[in-house]
Amino acid sequence: MANNKALFPTVIWLTLVALTIITFSLGESAMSGKGVMLTLLAITMIKSQLVANYFMALRKTKFLWRAIMFGYFIIVGSLIAMAYLMGLK
Amino acid sequence: MPPAININNQDDLPGDFAIWIFIFAEMLAFGVLFVAYAFSRAQDVELFNASQLTLSRISGAINTLVLITSSYFVVQGVAAIKRGLNKQCAHWLTGAFILGGVFVVIKMVEFHAKFAADITMSTNNFYMFYLSLTFFHFMHVLMGMVILAMIIMKAKRGGYSTQDYVGVETGASFWHMVDFLWIILFPLVYIIR
Amino acid sequence: MKYKSQAVAKLYFIAAIGLFLGQILFGLIMGLQYVVGDFLFPVIPFNVARMVHTNLLIVWLLFGFMGASYYLIPEESETELYSPKLAIITFWIFLVAGAVTVLGYLLVPYASLAKWTGNDLLNTMGREFLEQPLPTKVGIVIVALSWLFNIVMTVLKGRKTAISIVLSLGMLGLAVFFLFSFYNPVNLVKDKFYWWWVVHLWVEGVWELILGAMLAFVLIKVTGVDREVVEKWLYVIITMTLVTGIIGTGHHYFWIGAPAYWQWWGSVFSALEPIPFLMMTIFAFNMVNKRRREHPNKAAVLWALGTSVMAFLGAGLWGFLHTLAPINYYTHGTQLTAAHGHLAFFGAYALVVLTMISYAMPILRGRAANPERAQIMEMWSFWLMTISMFFIALFLTGAGIVQVWLQRMSPTPMSFMAVQDQISIFYWAREGAGLVFLIGLLLYIGSFFVKGESRAFE
Ligand code: HEM
Ligand code: HEM
Ligand SMILES: [Fe+2]
Numbered sequence: 001m002a003n004n005k006a007l008f009p010t011v012i013w014l015t016l017v018a019l020t021i022i023t024f025s026l027g028e029s030a031m032s033g034k035g036v037m038l039t040l041l042a043i044t045m046i047k048s049q050l051v052a053n054y055f056m057a058l059r060k061t062k063f064l065w066r067a068i069m070f071g072y073f074i075i076v077g078s079l080i081a082m083a084y085l086m087g088l089k
Numbered sequence: 090m091p092p093a094i095n096i097n098n099q100d101d102l103p104g105d106f107a108i109w110i111f112i113f114a115e116m117l118a119f120g121v122l123f124v125a126y127a128f129s130r131a132q133d134v135e136l137f138n139a140s141q142l143t144l145s146r147i148s149g150a151i152n153t154l155v156l157i158t159s160s161y162f163v164v165q166g167v168a169a170i171k172r173g174l175n176k177q178c179a180h181w182l183t184g185a186f187i188l189g190g191v192f193v194v195i196k197m198v199e200f201h202a203k204f205a206a207d208i209t210m211s212t213n214n215f216y217m218f219y220l221s222l223t224f225f226h227f228m229h230v231l232m233g234m235v236i237l238a239m240i241i242m243k244a245k246r247g248g249y250s251t252q253d254y255v256g257v258e259t260g261a262s263f264w265h266m267v268d269f270l271w272i273i274l275f276p277l278v279y280i281i282r
Numbered sequence: 283m284k285y286k287s288q289a290v291a292k293l294y295f296i297a298a299i300g301l302f303l304g305q306i307l308f309g310l311i312m313g314l315q316y317v318v319g320d321f322l323f324p325v326i327p328f329n330v331a332r333m334v335h336t337n338l339l340i341v342w343l344l345f346g347f348m349g350a351s352y353y354l355i356p357e358e359s360e361t362e363l364y365s366p367k368l369a370i371i372t373f374w375i376f377l378v379a380g381a382v383t384v385l386g387y388l389l390v391p392y393a394s395l396a397k398w399t400g401n402d403l404l405n406t407m408g409r410e411f412l413e414q415p416l417p418t419k420v421g422i423v424i425v426a427l428s429w430l431f432n433i434v435m436t437v438l439k440g441r442k443t444a445i446s447i448v449l450s451l452g453m454l455g456l457a458v459f460f461l462f463s464f465y466n467p468v469n470l471v472k473d474k475f476y477w478w479w480v481v482h483l484w485v486e487g488v489w490e491l492i493l494g495a496m497l498a499f500v501l502i503k504v505t506g507v508d509r510e511v512v513e514k515w516l517y518v519i520i521t522m523t524l525v526t527g528i529i530g531t532g533h534h535y536f537w538i539g540a541p542a543y544w545q546w547w548g549s550v551f552s553a554l555e556p557i558p559f560l561m562m563t564i565f566a567f568n569m570v571n572k573r574r575r576e577h578p579n580k581a582a583v584l585w586a587l588g589t590s591v592m593a594f595l596g597a598g599l600w601g602f603l604h605t606l607a608p609i610n611y612y613t614h615g616t617q618l619t620a621a622h623g624h625l626a627f628f629g630a631y632a633l634v635v636l637t638m639i640s641y642a643m644p645i646l647r648g649r650a651a652n653p654e655r656a657q658i659m660e661m662w663s664f665w666l667m668t669i670s671m672f673f674i675a676l677f678l679t680g681a682g683i684v685q686v687w688l689q690r691m692s693p694t695p696m697s698f699m700a701v702q703d704q705i706s707i708f709y710w711a712r713e714g715a716g717l718v719f720l721i722g723l724l725l726y727i728g729s730f731f732v733k734g735e736s737r738a739f740e
Contacts, residue, residue, distance in 0.1 A: 006168070013161040017154060020275075024150040027280035032138075040276050047272045055160050056265045057167075061101040068113070073273075076120045080277065083127035087134040107518045114522065114557055121550050210543040217543045 012054045019043050037084050041077050048073050103167075104259035112266045115229070119270050122225070123277055126218045133214065138282045140215035145202070148195050149279040153271060155195070159188035160268040163237075163261045170244065173251040179244040182237050182257075185264065189234045196227055219278055226270060233267045236260040283645050285356040287363035292646045293373050294349025295639045299727060301342035301380070302632070306720055308335040313713040317706050326388065333387050333413050339627065340411060341380045344422075346635030347456075347492055348372075348429050351449055353642045354499050355433050359440025364432050372428045379421040383414055405466050409477050412463040419463060426457040444513035445502075448520055449495035455488025471539035478534045485626070486527040486555060486597070491520050493593070493634050494562065500586050500641045501566060505573035515565045519558045526554040533605045537614060545607035552605045556598030559630075566590035579644060579651035581660040585637035588668055592629025600625050600675065612690050617705075618682030625675040633668075636726075643730070653734030660729040666722030673715040681708035 023043055026036060052069035053059040059066070102109050130137040166181035203220070210217045240260045243249065249257055283289065312331045314321045322331075348369075356363050363369060386395050392413075399415035401407045406416055414422065430453050437446045462479040498512050532540075532548025566587055577583065600622040604613040613619070640660065644652045651657065689701045696704070 009161060009164045009168070013157065013164075016157045016161075020150060020153045020157065023153075023276050023280055024146065027146050027150075027276075032282050037281050040281050044273055044276050048269055051160065051265055051269045051272060055164050055268070056262055057103050057164075061103075065102055072116055072120060076123055076273070079124045080127040083124070083131045084281065086128075087131035107514055110518055110561070111522070114554060118550060118554055121553070122546075125546065125550070211541050217546065221543065221546065 009054065012050055016047055016050060019047050034085065034088060038081065041081055045073050045077055102262075104262040105255055108259045108262055112262060115266060116270070119222075119225075119274075122218070122222055123273060126222065126277065129214050129218065136213055137215045140213060140219075141279070141282055143206075144219065144279050145199055146279050148199050149275050152192050152195050153275045155188050155192045156268045156271050159185040159192075160265050162188065163264050167254070167257055167261050170249050170254040170257045171251065173249075175244045175247045175249055178249065178257060179241050182241045182244065182260075186234055186237045186241065189230055189237065192230055193227070193234075196223065196230075200224075222274055222278060226267070226274060229267050229270070233260075233264045236263055283648070285362050287366040287369075288353045288356050288642075289646060290363070290366050290369040290373070291349040291353035291642060293370065294345050294352065295643060295646075297373070297377055298342045298345040298349060298635060299639070301338050301345065303723060303727070304384075305335055305338035305342060306716075306723055308338065310713065310716050310720060313709065313716050316709045317713065330387055330392070333392075334384055336411055337387070337413060338384065341376075343631050343635060344426075345376070346631075346638065347453075348376075350496055350635065350638035350642070351429070351433055351453065351492075353638070353646070354449065354496065355436050355446055356440075358443045358446040358499070359436050361436060361440035364435035364439065368428055368432050372425050372432075375421065376425045379418055379425075383418045386415065387413075404464065406464055407466075409463075409466065409473070411481055412477065423457065423460060426453070426460065430454060430457055443509070444516050445495045445499050448491050448498075448516055451520075452488045452491030452495065455491065456484065459483045459488060474534070474538040475540075478531055482531050482534055483528070485631070486530060486552075487524060489631060490523045490527065490558070493589075493630055494519050494523070496634050496638050497562065497566065497586060497589060500582060500637055501569045503641060504577040504579065504583050504586065505569045506575040506577075507569045507572055512565075512569065515561070519561050519565070522558040522561070523555075526551050526557065530555050530605075533607075533610065536607050536610055549606045553602060555605075556594065556602050559594040559598035563590040563594045577651070579641060579657070581652070581657045581664070582637060582641040584661055584664055585633060585640045588664060589629070589633040589637050592625070592633055592668060592671075594629075595672075596622065596625030596627070596629035596675070600679075612686045613682065616682045616685050616689075617678045617708075618686070621675045621678035621682055624678065625671060628667075628671045636664075652729070653732060655734050656729045656732035659725055659732060663722045663726035663729060666725065667719055670715045670718035670722060674712050674719070677708045677712040677715065681705045681712075684708070 023040060026040060049070060053066065056069075058069060162181045162185040166178045166185065169177035169181060200220075200223075203216070208216050208220075210220050237260055240257055243256065308331045311322060311326060312328060312335060315328045315331065352363060352369055386399075390398075392407075395415055396402075396407050399407075399417055401416060404416055406419055407413055412419075430450070433446075433453060434450055437450055459480055462476045465476050467473050467476065494516055498516050501507070502509060502512055529547060530552035532544040533552035535544035535548055567590070570583060570587060604610050604618055604622065644650065652660070684705050685701050688696045688704060689698060
């Protein structure tokens with residue numbers, strides 16, 4: 001049990017590393033377009049929330065704080081998505 | 090009334106509440122710049138795409154890994170101090186500090202390459218945003234390193250305990266914010282097109 | 283009064299209030315000239331009245347800051363002032379220099395004044411707020427340095443608190459940034475840079491430290507709340523102020539020939555400047571709500587809360603209104619700017635000085651608080667001045683919006699003077715509100731002469 005708990009941050013860290021590598025590979029593959037953009041944003045969202053909840057340790061705090069971090073990403077992320085979709089036309 | 094009122098009361102946010110006022114303010118500033126970047130891009134997609142391809146994605150990616158790892162070290166440092174282990178805490182944070190240094194060096198090489206190519210904030214809108222955002226973030230990394238250094242020194246002196254580790258958490262929260270912002274900045278400015 | 287040397291503050295406060303009255307009279311003259319163009323022509327031309335109005339403002343605020351710090355620092359440092367004598371000498375030098383300068387403005391054509399005072403040796407004159415002849419500018423530096431010296435020496439020999447450190451930093455910044463006024467490059471772009479480094483970095487930088495420190499001091503005194511709480515707020519507020527305020531200078535670089543990226547930097551950072559002002563408001567109300575004692579000086583509490591609210595409205599809200607480049611593109615240099623300038627200067631700096639006077643003056647006169655009747659009068663004057671100033675700002679905002687529309691946005695733009703005719707109704711209204719302001723100020727002065735039992739009430 002104690003061991004599991006100690007391992008947990010490591011798992012999060014490895015997940016973040018993996019997601020970063022995926023992001024990078026998508027960038028290198030020179031793909032672009034709506035699907036790729038949304039995928040990248042989704043990955044970014046997961047990464048940012050992992051950092052907020054597990055690294056910043058907001059997971060166990062008041063709902064408000066997690067809501068701020070999540071709401072932040074939703075607002076910023078969707079505005080970014082909107083701008084990119086505008087640019088596609 | 091907002092919770093900011095009780096600046097001194099134990100809040101359930103990790104670290105001193107004062108640092109969270111800054112964290113939220115910084116996130117706001119970066120958020121505005123991120124969105125401004127995206128909308129400026131929509132005005133001139135071709136220029137942004139072309140300029141974006143001149144960035145070194147590999148150094149951006151390496152820097153992402155560097156920051157993520159340093160954040161991970163900081164998490165370990167906080168875990169250590171919660172068990173009262175000043176020395177281990179100092180070791181983890183020193184690791185994070187060194188990685189911060191690596192980030193700075195890579196970033197400076199990147200900046201240098203751009204300046205050597207005569208690229209400035211006035212070159213075009215993309216570079217304006219690229220340089221502003223990364224420079225502004227860069228300053229936060231430096232600031233974060235200063236904070237880490239102060240905590241490391243105090244931890245080395247055995248200055249924290251299982252009762253009193255708010256200082257470590259405060260610095261940790263700031264450092265994670267630096268990581269958090271970069272995690273958004275990297276795909277936005279280097280990758281997505 | 284805990285320390286004898288605090289008494290020098292009284293001189294400064296009296297001078298400040300006197301000059302304040304002068305400032306308002308010239309404001310009213312100008313307000314009338316706005317609608318009756320030849321009023322007092324040719325005795326007091328508009329440009330001269332303007333110079334006197336704005337310079338008196340700066341000078342009385344400086345008197346206020348100095349007096350306030352001579353009162354505040356001994357108490358914070360728990361020791362007598364380093365040199366009360368120096369403070370008194372400085373006072374007279376400053377007062378005489380100020381009076382001579384204003385007389386110079388009024389009696390001598392500006393060009394001759396410039397010639398006589400060595401402006402061709404070192405060209406510094408002619409810029410708004412910094413019109414002072416060279417000898418006066420040098421005098422200001424000497425006075426500011428002697429003030430700084432006196433305060434810092436006092437702080438060094440006594441207790442060092444967050445409040446006294448922040449206040450000293452603010453004063454240091456005030457003195458240092460004024461030095462930019464000595465450089466007046468021919469290049470108009472550079473000229474503007476240096477001008478803003480005085481004006482902007484003062485009001486949106488170092489003066490805010492002075493503001494924060496004084497507000498914190500009065501709040502501690504009247505609420506009895508723990509110093510520790512206050513100090514942390516103070517540090518957070520001033521850090522935020524300096525970061526946003528220094529880069530926020532960019533909101534003046536939009537159209538003066540600076541690189542275009544300043545439109546982004548200036549907009550984003552200055553848009554954050556209201557945050558520390560908002561924090562100050564929250565902080566003030568929070569302190570008062572958690573007060574541990576009922577201070578008999580109710581008026582001082584009112585002034586302090588009023589400062590925090592009006593500073594937020596004038597600087598934070600009215601500043602934000604036109605600080606984003608796409609908006610400032612239309613509003614730059616219109617009556618909207620004047621609306622903001624008035625509400626911000628009054629709300630932040632005039633009010634904080636009046637707060638300090640309200641708190642300190644009764645004590646300097648040997649009582650904890652003024653008699654009830656005097657306090658009621660003082661509170662009336664607070665409301666009259668504050669509300670009329672708010673209306674002045676509203677009328678000017680109205681004038682500004684119409685001006686922007688007719689002159690800059692409409693499909694058939696009108697010329698500047700034609701627009702001024704269209705909006706004269708707003709100027710009349712502003713003059714009316716200005717008269718109410720004057721009544722408020724006279725009432726305020728009157729409150730010092732009310733006699734009666736000084737006792738705590740309620
Ligand atoms: C107590 C603090 C402040 C004072 C006393 C103050 C005072 C002034 C004054 C007198 C001017 C006119 C300068 C001139 O003659 O051109 C001015 C301009 C301006 N202020 Fe402030 N200000 C304060 C805070 C702020 C803040 C916090 C903001 C932004 C959020 C702001 C935004 C502006 C802008 C954008 C202008 C330029 C207007 C134009 O383009 O004409 N100010 N301020
Ligand atoms: C109460 C009656 C007042 C009246 C009628 C009045 C009127 C005026 C007028 C007509 C101007 C010149 C505007 C221009 O150049 O077009 C002016 C400038 C100014 N006044 Fe007042 N004023 C009054 C009170 C005050 C107060 C109480 C303060 C500050 C505490 C103040 C601060 C200023 C400042 C900072 C400027 C320069 C504004 C700028 O550059 O935009 N005034 N005033
Ligand atoms: Fe400004």
